[in-house]
Amino acid sequence: MVKRSIVRLPAEERRLLTDLISSGKTAARAQTHARILLKADAGADGPAWVDRAIAAALDTSLRTVERVRTVERVRTAWVTAGLDAALYPQRSSVPRPRKLDGQQQAHLIALACSAPPVGRTRWTLRLLSERLVQLEVVESIAPETVRLALKQTNASRG
Numbered sequence: 757m758v759k760r761s762i763v764r765l766p767a768e769e770r771r772l773l774t775d776l777i778s779s780g781k782t783a784a785r786a787q788t789h790a791r792i793l794l795k796a797d798a799g800a801d802g803p804a805w806v807d808r809a810i811a812a813a814l815d816t817s818l819r820t821v822e823r824v825r826t827v828e829r830v831r832t833a834w835v836t837a838g839l840d841a842a843l844y845p846q847r848s849s850v851p852r853p854r855k856l857d858g859q860q861q862a863h864l865i866a867l868a869c870s871a872p873p874v875g876r877t878r879w880t881l882r883l884l885s886e887r888l889v890q891l892e893v894v895e896s897i898a899p900e901t902v903r904l905a906l907k908q909t910n911a912s913r914g
Contacts, residue, residue: 773839775792776790776840776843791814792830792831793842797913855897861909862890864905867888868906885901
């Protein structure tokens with residue numbers, strides 16, 4: 757993996773990160789990000805480890821480090837926005853579109869309040885999601901989305 761963002765920590769930031777880890781009073785994610793920065797440091801005092809070595813040293817899976825909050829993302833955040841952005845990443849403020857519009861949600865509620873399929877005593881989230889796809893109300897929908905949509909309403913499935 758080619759490193760696009762090379763971390764070269766100044767002595768003051770290196771000391772700050774070391775103190776942050778040793779205090780043990782910081783959030784676990786911030787401590788993990790501090791450890792990532794310390795291991796990725798390509799400066800004079802840093803080890804300049806590769807991503808796989810960092811993942812092994814942090815006793816976490818490569819999937820966690822490379823996919824969710826990758827070493828590369830932490831590096832990039834440090835290079836572009838500074839130490840605070842790398843340690844405490846902010847969630848995106850871009851609103852996500854709703855999975856179900858009002859009409860689709862009405863179909864879901866009506867289906868959940870109807871009699872369950874033959875051989876079943878009640879609707880399950882999986883059954884509801886499969887039936888919505890069968891009825892072509894939606895192209896695809898996860899049972900978790902069905903749960904969240906029903907949770908927002910006062911509809912009782914029982």
